[in-house]
Amino acid sequence: MFSKQLIAASLQPIVLSILSRGEAYGYEIMQRALDLSEGKLIWTAGTLYPLMHRLEAKGLISSIWRPSESGPRRKYYRITVKGASVLETDKSEWIGVHSILMKLWGPELAIG
Amino acid sequence: MMFNLETAISTWKRSLELNRSFRKDDIEELERHIRDVVQFGISNGQSEEEAYRSALTQMGDLIGLETEYRKVYWEKVFLGKRFLQEITWELQMFSNYVRIAIRNLWRNKGYTAINLLGLAAGLACVLFIGMFVQDELQYDRHNEQADQIVRVLLGDRQTVTPTALGPGLGREIPEITSWTRIYPLGMYTPVAVRRGDTSFQESGFFYADSSVFNVFTFEPLLGEMKGALVRPGTIMLTESAATKYFGSDNPIGQVIETGGGNEFEVTLVVKDLPSTSHIHFDMLASFVSTSWASREEWGSSNFYTYLRLNDSKNLPTVQNKIDDLVAQAKTAAWSSIPATFQFKLQRVTDIRLIFEGRRVYVYMFSAIGLLILLVACANYTNLATARAMRRAREVGIRKISGAHRFQLARQFFGESLLLVAVAMIVALVLVYALVPSFNAISGKDVSFSLFSDWSTVPALLGVCLLIGFVAGAYPALVLSSFQPVEVLKGSSRTGSGSFGFRRALVVFQFSVTVFLLVGMLTVQFQLDHIQKRSLGFEKDNVVVLSIADRELRPSYQTIKDAFSVLGSVQSVSAIHSIPGYQLSGYGMKTEETGLTIESAEDAVSVSGIPTDQDVVETLGLQIIAGSDFPKTPEYVPENGTYQYLVNHQLVRELSWEPENAVGRKINLMGNRIGEIVGVYEDYHYQSLHQEIEAQALFIEPSQFGFIMLKVSDEKSQAVLAEIEEVWTRVAPGRPFEYRFLDAEFDALYRSDKQIGSVVLTFSILAVLIACLGLLGLASYSAEQRTKEIGIRKALGASVREIFVLMISELTRLVLVAIVIAVPISWIVMNGWLNNFAYRIEMQWWIFGVAGILALLLAITTVSYQSIKAATSDPMKSLRHE
Structure with missing residues (x-):
């Protein structure tokens, strides 16, 4: 399991990334994250849904209720244009951090 | 399932x-x-x-x-x-809280009344104490830039300084922007002031340099401040003095006369000085009218010297410069300064609080106020938790209906806040109604108005909130934490969890009670001690008349003779100023240091009091070496033939023995070379707050201010009538304003007595408030134990046993409280006593009395409930519920 801080920090980019591949409902997003992380990313509903509210309030995602073939209707989320551009920023930042760490942890390079 | x-x-x-x-x-x-x-x-x-x-x-x-x-x-x-919607909802909830709070309070009227009474009395006390403290802190702050104003002391405590000091400092030290001398003539001897047929003896007749307006702040009503006291023969009146002599006439340009035929033209009328001024006068005549104005001398110290500095931070700098000036004595004006002289600067804003020692009372009253507040809060908390049992069901039902813990806490806070708010209103009404009584007890002149100061209302609201939260916190947290299942099943002993806390509160309240009782007793005994202390002179049955004017003073011998023949008069004596008020300071030289004035450096500062030959007899002083003044009425003092009586302290300061002091030659500055004829035992020529310092008595009729008559009985109307008859004959046209030496001396302790009665009043109130809480608690505990008592009685317990059962718990708590309070009060009160030059020692029996008193109070308070419970019919109490 990841640390609390890391989970909190990565929540927004992960959710936005999942939504950038197509709309999804809450439970689906959670399952996707769980699968991708091989069980390391455990979110509670209490973390995820309030975040969805916040992202919606910021205009990064939008939501729509759709009927379901089994049981009550579901609320689907999709990324907005604004959300996509925020995701691009997030992406470059994460890649930036990633590459720094990789350089530091990789084989030592002669500098200069 | x-x-x-x-x-x-x-x-x-x-x-x-x-x-x-x-x-x-x-x-x-x-x-x-x-x-x-x-x-x-x-x-x-x-x-x-x-x-x-x-x-x-x-x-x-x-x-x-x-x-x-x-x-x-x-x-x-x-x-x-949805902001608006949310606000509306909150308001609705709020009004709901209030409604439920009112219902709850109304349903338990007895409980509410006790709480309300305790809180209101507590708050009223705190408001009064707040006003008292505020008033003390306000002293001399009416002056603009008050922290730039300093008074110069001679030595550590002497307030009167030489004439040369003010001008000398003004010339040498650039940080001093202005200086002024005030000559408090009326304080030494009242001045007879006359305008037409209106004539009074004025002790508030002072002289001051015209620069007094640059140092102190006055509010002019008539006339111009600029140039007001520049000319000789001009005078400034306060509003009340102006009314006294001129009624509704405009006094500007008019003339008043003093005894010796001096005339003063009124050039300025100002508003009366506020009661929070350390100095009080009714008239200020121009300093240039006195003969002192042309002389800058170090020899006689009769003048207050005040300075205004360019920056309050420069006080240490100025102090250093003064020390240097005195030490080097370079310039001509400073060359003749006695080397023993030391001047100390003191901010006027420190006079009341530090110099007059009122800061101790500010602390003391603040502490009492805080204790009263805490005791009142403890009452509320205690009663509210005691009632927790009854409200447990309510809490359970509310929780099941979906109430949040935090909503319940709000409900309970709401109740305490509501009660405190109502109590505050009651307290304000009490304060309005009782301000005159408070002023009478404390000798203050405070008034209370909600809106006179912008900060009053917010401060009161703040106090309400604070008390509401402090008092409501424990009940709110405990009550809201009840588990609905347990409470509704009735299985939990909801009262017992908070029982320890309630006991702690009772212990706290009684510790405070014992502490206040000890404090109250100690203060009373110390004040009593001060007043009963042997003064070293007999102050009873001495009638004092003022002869301080140019016509009466020369004929003092005739006046004296006229009084001496009266049967009721045992002895007559003339003196410069009466005991308790003997301020005037002289530089004294001895043979060792050279008697002449030219070499004034080694002069010793002494209190020098001109008298006649009979002062020892009239005041009942004790000669311990040598003899009294020789009784030679025709004796005229002149340089070389002066006769001195000196006190024991003077002899001690010079490391002489009383026996060998007699016959030595001394000179009190200003050509008064003479011989010590006798040494008298120290007497308190100033108040007992001050230690006795060196004093010398000498004969010099030109400085007489008073005639003192030792009579058989000062209370007798016949004696006074006889004296008046003689007075109108020997001093025609002068008002017969007599005073009694004992009353004048006691007046020095008026503020001590006032402090004593204020402490007494507030302590009693605090104790009563604590008892009130106990009363409420006792009735709850009796109610809760109704069944237990019924069963005990049914099983054969006697009334006495039940009573003992009811009070034994309380007795134990009070004993614990005594154990806690004794060391604390010993430390605190011992510290307070150290402020006195003459103090009592802490007495162990004061603690005993306080402890027993607290115990008796506690038992009396609960005994009604306990007896009622003990004598109740078990049949009834067991059928109950």
């Missing part, structure tokens, strides 16, 4: 629906989430119930969930969408 998924989900849903943080949409989304998890679980082989439970676990706990949703909710609310 079989698990049913639909029932489980709908129960869960309802618990969310009751919560305002979740909207319908949110619940629907969460429900769908749970259903997805359950489906997934079932497809993985879990049972429906297992799957549901793990779905709930995944959801996180309800409180965490709610907190997150609430945050989101409020973020949105603040975006403006």
